Amino acid sequence: xxxxxxxxxGSEAPLITIGIPGSFAWKVFHERRPAMIxxxxxxxxxxxxxxGRLAALLRETTTGVVQPLDDAAPDHHFWESxxxxxxxxxxxxxxxxxxxxxxxxxxxxAIGYFGPGPWRGVDPFAPMKTAELHSPATAETxxxxxxxxxxxxxxxxxxxxxxxxxxxxxxxxxxMSAGPKSATAGLVSGDSDAFWSLFGARPGGPVxxxxxxxxxxxxxxxxxxxHLRTTGRADHVVLHVKPNPYYVSDATxxxxxxxxxxxxxxxxxxxxxxxxxxDGLRAGxxxxxxxxxxxAPLDFRAMPDDLCDEFASASVTIxxxxxxxxxxxxxRYWPATTPFAEVVAYFPSPVAALRxxxxxxxxxxxxxxxxxxxxxxxxxxxxxxRALIQAAAPxxx
Numbered sequence: 001x002x003x004x005x006x007x008x009x010g011s012e013a014p015l016i017t018i019g020i021p022g023s024f025a026w027k028v029f030h031e032r033r034p035a036m037i038x039x040x041x042x043x044x045x046x047x048x049x050x051x052g053r054l055a056a057l058l059r060e061t062t063t064g065v066v067q068p069l070d071d072a073a074p075d076h077h078f079w080e081s082x083x084x085x086x087x088x089x090x091x092x093x094x095x096x097x098x099x100x101x102x103x104x105x106x107x108x109x110a111i112g113y114f115g116p117g118p119w120r121g122v123d124p125f126a127p128m129k130t131a132e133l134h135s136p137a138t139a140e141t142x143x144x145x146x147x148x149x150x151x152x153x154x155x156x157x158x159x160x161x162x163x164x165x166x167x168x169x170x171x172x173x174x175x176m177s178a179g180p181k182s183a184t185a186g187l188v189s190g191d192s193d194a195f196w197s198l199f200g201a202r203p204g205g206p207v208x209x210x211x212x213x214x215x216x217x218x219x220x221x222x223x224x225x226x227h228l229r230t231t232g233r234a235d236h237v238v239l240h241v242k243p244n245p246y247y248v249s250d251a252t253x254x255x256x257x258x259x260x261x262x263x264x265x266x267x268x269x270x271x272x273x274x275x276x277x278x279d280g281l282r283a284g285x286x287x288x289x290x291x292x293x294x295x296a297p298l299d300f301r302a303m304p305d306d307l308c309d310e311f312a313s314a315s316v317t318i319x320x321x322x323x324x325x326x327x328x329x330x331x332r333y334w335p336a337t338t339p340f341a342e343v344v345a346y347f348p349s350p351v352a353a354l355r356x357x358x359x360x361x362x363x364x365x366x367x368x369x370x371x372x373x374x375x376x377x378x379x380x381x382x383x384x385x386r387a388l389i390q391a392a393a394p395x396x397x
Contacts, residue, residue, distance in 0.1 A: 013332035016360060018099050019092030024360055024382050028096075029061055033103065036248060043127040046111060050119065053110035061091045061103055069106070073114035075243075075292055079105060082297050096359075097331040101297035104246050113244070123245040129255060133215040133262055141167075141216055145223060146268040160220075160227045161192040164320065165354045165387050167213075167220035188357070188373065188380075189340075189364050190389035198316045198350040198391050199233045205315035206236035208349075210294070212321025214255035219263060219270075221320060226273045229280060234315070236285055243290040247323060256288050299327040301346055312348035319351065322358040329363055340364030341392040350393040357386045364390050 018025040037054050040046075046054075060067060066086045069079055083102065086094055094102075112119035123129075132138060141163070148156055165187075207228055211221055221239070228234040241251045251259075260281075263274030280286035291307050303311075311317050319328050328351065329343050343363050344351055360381050365373075373380045380386050 013330070013334045013338075016096040016331050016333060017092070018094060018096050019090070025096040025099075029091075029099070029103075033061065034058055037107075039128070040111075040124045044111075044119075044122075044124065046119070050111045054107065057103070057106050057110050061099070065090050066094065066102070069109060071109045071114050073109070075105075075295070078292055078296070095297075095331060097299065097326055098297035100247070101295065105244075105295065108244060123252070123254070125245050125248045129214045129249060130258075132249070133219075133259060135216075138216040138219070142219060142263070142266060142270045143268070145270045145273065148269055156227070157196055157231075158192040160224050161195050161354070161389065163220040164217075164224045165389060166356065167217035186386065188362075188369060188386045188388050190391065192389065194391045195352050195354070195389050198352055198393065201350055201393055202315045205313050205349075206238050207234040208238045208240065208311060208314045208317045210240045210317065210319045210324050211251045212324055213249040214251040214259060215249065217249075217320070218251045218255060218259045222260065222263065222277050223270070223273055224318075225280075225286060226276050229285065230276070236287075237280075238287045238289060238310070238314075240294060241288060241290050242294050243292055244295055246295050250323070253288055253290055299330050301330065308348055314349040317347070317349045317351045319353050320355070322355055325353050325355045326359060326361050328353060329361055331359075331361055334361060334363045336362050336365045336370045337367050338363040340390045344392050345394060347392075347394060350391070352391040353388070355388055356384055357381050357388065358384050362388070364388070 016025055018029050020026055037058060041051055041054065065088055066083070068083065068087055069076060079102075082098075086098065086102075091099060107124070108114065111122075111124055113122065113124070114120070145163075148159060151159060209221060209225060211218060225234075225237045225239065228237060239256065241253055241256060243252070245252060260274055260278060263270050264278060265271070266274070277286060281288070293303055293307050296302070319325065328347070329340075334343070340353075340363050357380065362381055373386070377383070377385070
């Protein structure tokens with residue numbers, strides 16, 4: 001069943017597919033995915049069977065047709081529904097969002113994540129996540145939170161939102177192929193005032209935060225959650241993570257625990273934040289959930305009724321990162337000037353998007369800004385040097 005809230009608009013905007021040679025989506029499958037598989041094989045002593053299945057998956061996704069799952073994992077029945085329209089068709093015809101999600105599900109099966117063998121339940125991306133969490137860059141970011149208590153109220157509000165936005169640059173899949181971060185990176189849409197304007201419009205419900213990446217970004221998300229609670233903007237926060245390893249750096253429940261333990265072990269403000277979040281989890285004021293839909297190859301318009309009902313009860317829903325933005329807006333070649341509020345009018349609660357741009361989907365920009373960005377940097381949509389903050393409330397019923 002689908003969430004029926006609101007209006008679906010812009011269906012005339014074409015879906016992004018992976019079959020156009022030289023396109024961003026094509027490069028993801030022909031350049032990024034082989035590099036990622038090589039890194040995973042370097043990080044683990046996978047046997048010839050696992051390595052052979054991974055090589056076969058790369059061949060299939062670049063030159064072959066879509067094959068069905070051959071495992072009996074707990075999510076198999078979901079994927080039977082999600083894949084039936086594409087089985088037997090060339091991968092080159094597949095939508096980008098669908099293809100990426102199915103690739104990662106097939107990758108887990110190829111290494112034996114769901115099987116009875118030695119790789120059962122082993123996160124193939126854990127070494128990369130751990131390295132990023134313990135990197136000097138992350139340490140510098142976490143140490144900077146010691147300055148929060150010295151800021152005024154408005155500046156502290158802005159700082160935690162800014163950290164949550166730019167924490168999304170900590171995307172391991174993106175870092176594998178991107179160059180150094182631009183010193184001129186900046187927001188192309190919105191500001192922290194737009195974000196905070198949503199709070200208070202629908203009081204009483206929980207705040208839902210749909211996480212993206214683990215490690216440094218997740219740490220910034222936990223800081224934001226703590227700030228929501230200590231400022232009284234939220235009594236109850238629900239943090240949504242992925243049920244399985246996904247998109248290299250995406251956060252799972254195990255990652256939440258790992259990041260939280262890391263924060264608690266640090267001195268200063270960030271250690272106190274970690275302990276407050278820990279206490280909030282123990283008291284049931286903060287919850288972590290991992291709905292199967294968050295690994296689905298679909299956008300949020302297709303979310304099942306139980307998840308739609310969760311979001312409908314929210315005072316605010318915060319979506320983090322590029323993938324969640326693609327799911328929120330729809331992974332389509334939208335005109336960049338398409339109003340954000342129109343595109344997300346179907347969503348059942350006030351919703352904010354905090355995102356660094358790392359794919360071609362973007363809406364809600366002014367025509368002059370788009371022209372200036374196109375002139376200054378042809379790759380501004382995909383190179384991770386720009387970010388946005390966008391917010392919208394559903395139309396009154």
